[in-house]
Amino acid sequence: xxxxxxxxxxxxxxxxxxxxxxxxxxxxxxxxxxxxxxxxxxxxxxxxxxxxxxxxxxxxxxxxxxxxxxxxxxxxxxxxxxxxxxxxxxxxxxxxxxxxxxxxxxxxxxxxxxxxxxxxxxxxxxxxxxxxxxxxxxxxxxxxxxxxxxxxxxxxxxxxxxxxxxxxxxxxxxxxxxxxxxxxxxxxxxxxxxxxxxxxxxxxxxxxxxxxxxxxxxxxxxxxxxxxxxxxxxxxxxxxxxxxxxxxxxxxxxxxxxxxxxxxxxxxxxxxxxxxxxxxxxxxxxxxxxxxxxxxxxxxxxxxxxxxxxxxxxxxxxxxxxxxxxxxxxxxxxxxxxxxxxxxxxxxxxxxxxxxxxxxxxxxxxxxxxxxxxxxxxxxxxxxxxxxxxxxxxxxxxxxxxxxxxxxxxxxxxxxxxxxxxxxxxxxxxxxxxxxxxxxxxxxxxxxxxxxxxxxxxxxxxxxxxxxxxxxx
Amino acid sequence: xxxxxxxxxxxxxxxxxxxxxxxxxxxxxxxxxxxxxxxxxxxxxxxxxxxxxxxxxxxxxxxxxxxxxxxxxxxxxxxxxxxxxxxxxxxxxxxxxxxxxxxxxxxxxxxxxxxxxxxxxxxxxxxxxxxxxxxxxxxxxxxxxxxxxxxxxxxxxxxxxxxxxxxxxxxxxxxxxxxxxxxxxxxxxxxxxxxxxxxxxxxxxxxxxxxxxxxxxxxxxxxxxxxxxx
Numbered sequence: 001x002x003x004x005x006x007x008x009x010x011x012x013x014x015x016x017x018x019x020x021x022x023x024x025x026x027x028x029x030x031x032x033x034x035x036x037x038x039x040x041x042x043x044x045x046x047x048x049x050x051x052x053x054x055x056x057x058x059x060x061x062x063x064x065x066x067x068x069x070x071x072x073x074x075x076x077x078x079x080x081x082x083x084x085x086x087x088x089x090x091x092x093x094x095x096x097x098x099x100x101x102x103x104x105x106x107x108x109x110x111x112x113x114x115x116x117x118x119x120x121x122x123x124x125x126x127x128x129x130x131x132x133x134x135x136x137x138x139x140x141x142x143x144x145x146x147x148x149x150x151x152x153x154x155x156x157x158x159x160x161x162x163x164x165x166x167x168x169x170x171x172x173x174x175x176x177x178x179x180x181x182x183x184x185x186x187x188x189x190x191x192x193x194x195x196x197x198x199x200x201x202x203x204x205x206x207x208x209x210x211x212x213x214x215x216x217x218x219x220x221x222x223x224x225x226x227x228x229x230x231x232x233x234x235x236x237x238x239x240x241x242x243x244x245x246x247x248x249x250x251x252x253x254x255x256x257x258x259x260x261x262x263x264x265x266x267x268x269x270x271x272x273x274x275x276x277x278x279x280x281x282x283x284x285x286x287x288x289x290x291x292x293x294x295x296x297x298x299x300x301x302x303x304x305x306x307x308x309x310x311x312x313x314x315x316x317x318x319x320x321x322x323x324x325x326x327x328x329x330x331x332x333x334x335x336x337x338x339x340x341x342x343x344x345x346x347x348x349x350x351x352x353x354x355x356x357x358x359x360x361x362x363x364x365x366x367x368x369x370x371x372x373x374x375x376x377x378x379x380x381x382x383x384x385x386x387x388x389x390x391x392x393x394x395x396x397x398x399x400x401x402x403x404x405x406x407x408x409x410x411x412x413x414x415x416x417x418x419x420x421x422x423x424x425x426x427x428x429x430x431x432x433x434x435x436x437x438x439x440x441x442x443x444x445x446x447x448x449x450x451x452x453x454x455x456x457x458x459x460x461x462x463x464x465x466x467x468x469x470x471x472x473x
Numbered sequence: 474x475x476x477x478x479x480x481x482x483x484x485x486x487x488x489x490x491x492x493x494x495x496x497x498x499x500x501x502x503x504x505x506x507x508x509x510x511x512x513x514x515x516x517x518x519x520x521x522x523x524x525x526x527x528x529x530x531x532x533x534x535x536x537x538x539x540x541x542x543x544x545x546x547x548x549x550x551x552x553x554x555x556x557x558x559x560x561x562x563x564x565x566x567x568x569x570x571x572x573x574x575x576x577x578x579x580x581x582x583x584x585x586x587x588x589x590x591x592x593x594x595x596x597x598x599x600x601x602x603x604x605x606x607x608x609x610x611x612x613x614x615x616x617x618x619x620x621x622x623x624x625x626x627x628x629x630x631x632x633x634x635x636x637x638x639x640x641x642x643x644x645x646x647x648x649x650x651x652x653x654x655x656x657x658x659x660x661x662x663x664x665x666x667x668x669x670x671x672x673x674x675x676x677x678x679x680x681x682x683x684x685x686x687x688x689x690x691x692x693x694x695x696x697x698x699x700x701x702x703x
Binding site: 039047137138140180181182209211212215243246276337338340341343344345347348350351352354355356368370371372375425426427428429430440443444 | 503506507510515516522559560561562579582583586587589590591592602604605611612614615616618619620621622624627658659660661662663666694698
């Protein structure tokens with residue numbers, strides 16, 4: 001049975017006695033109750049409750065679930081427990097087979113996984129069947145080739161990834177994708193996996209982060225199941241390991257990775273690796289570096305303004321969100337670090353607008369992304385407010401403190417008091433003192449006056465808003 | 474507007490989930506809405522940020538009652554990681570920034586990756602937004618800069634008034650509305666400033682065996698100002 005090593009530790013509640021005389025439904029009820037106690041209510045409700053027992057026939061229990069995704073998840077996380085628990089209740093059970101109940105599948109919102117609803121896989125004891133389902137991390141449905149926006153900085157890596165996913169023979173082995181964080185390496189790897197799943201479902205694809213590879217390897221060492229570990233990986237037709245920089249310096253994992261790598265290459269299986277640096281800069285041992293270098297090395301460069309615009313437009317369309325052009329341009333201009341943060345920024349703005357039920361605006365964008373757009377949230381001081389407002393209205397700073405009551409100075413002074421109340425935590429008497437020792441009732445009057453004027457004079461309101469934003473930034 | 478403030482105040486009160494009421498105001502309503510919306514979050518992680526005393530820990534309690542999350546202990550991050558690998562569930566980490574250190578950054582990154590794969594959720598509460606934490610690992614920084622941040626902003630006048638009533642009442646003090654009206658325009662309006670002011674008034678009244686009335690408050694505030702002026 002090809003199993004993830006991290007599942008075996010969980011089997012703590014399995015009793016040793018067997019009761020074969022119970023009916024299938026009694027066995028099932030008892031089994032799920034035990035599983036519920038072990039995995040918790042939430043997981044039980046999500047994954048176990050929807051399972052329907054069809055029949056038990058010739059040592060095999062046949063179960064159905066509503067979606068392929070659910071089947072994949074159960075196979076990866078609970079299949080072994082189901083089989084083992086069932087065997088304790090009925091020793092005849094050798095195998096649990098989980099199928100997708102095609103009648104119940106909705107084609108509208110489950111994405112590409114639905115294309116294979118007719119497939120059925122079992123949970124056999126054999127180690128090399130369904131290895132992708134058990135080992136591979138779940139794929140993000142958004143990370144398809146169709147959703148990947150291609151531009152100059154990533155076109156080479158994209159073309160290489162497509163080639164790997166489409167080729168029947170190996171065009172280059174391994175494909176090594178590298179680039180800074182958040183530039184789309186994971187997206188391309190998931191894209192390869194989705195494409196293969198859709199066009200050649202029989203090919204076993206394993207996608208996994210390097211950390212998880214290491215984690216599983218360490219557990220296998222601890223549980224003395226390294227032979228199983230090796231077999232699981234070596235049964236893959238396509239092995240993709242993401243962020244391989246995390247095993248640099250971890251010698252035994254690196255060693256195991258090297259052997260897995262060699263075994264697969266020798267058998268003519270495809271390998272795709274990603275890292276944040278080129279093979280030579282990873283700090284790994286020489287023989288591994290030379291292995292990594294012997295296929296195609298494709299790098300992804302930092303994004304350009306045009307690519308960022310394209311990514312944001314595509315993302316806004318995926319989210320079905322109406323994003324004003326100037327917000328898109330603003331984000332493309334301001335968030336230059338990487339695609340993850342760029343898309344994250346747009347996600348945040350859209351999610352906020354949907355939560356509060358308002359349209360996306362520049363003002364909301366500034367507010368929502370304040371932590372990205374500003375280096376800190378240092379509170380502005382009353383002195384800074386006075387200075388900026390005086391400059392804006394072209395009066396002297398001393399007029400902020402003077403007794404002059406001409407409207408040309410009184411109005412800017414009121415605006416400054418209003419902003420001091422809005423942007424600082426100062427008490428009103430303190431604000432009054434900062435304006436030439438005025439009483440707090442004068443400050444209250446100023447605040448009221450500015451509020452009134454903002455309501456009746458749109459131009460004035462915009463002026464105040466502009467000043468506020470300038471001071472906040 | 475301060476002048477039009479009428480007491481008693483009518484606030485929307487959240488039913489107590491942790492033995493105490495949470496006052497819903499414009500500056501925190503978004504945070505409450507996200508918590509109420511769980512598990513229908515657009516992304517797996519939401520970070521709740523705001524200054525000390527703004528009610529983050531209270532909101533963490535509210536979330537804990539709703540989502541029954543697994544509380545993350547930084548020096549035992551492996552436990553959280555193992556749990557995320559095993560079940561799809563919610564996690565919470567309070568004062569996250571103070572607790573994270575370089576030794577666990579890689580593990581935390583791994584945890585976030587696994588969390589996403591498993592379809593779980595994480596609520597982070599911290600003074601600073603995660604994108605500004607001083608971290609060394611670029612992969613972790615970039616993931617944290619992309620999370621949904623909900624900031625609790627400065628309290629408005631109505632919340633300041635309600636907080637004054639609540640904080641006095643926490644100290645078993647029943648205060649006339651005149652006192653609240655008097656205090657409102659005259660105190661520092663930060664969450665910390667409000668708490669400090671209530672504490673000063675309470676301890677001074679206790680010390681002098683006086684009731685907290687408008688003349689008493691005026692005396693205290695005038696004395697405070699005099700000491701600042703001198």
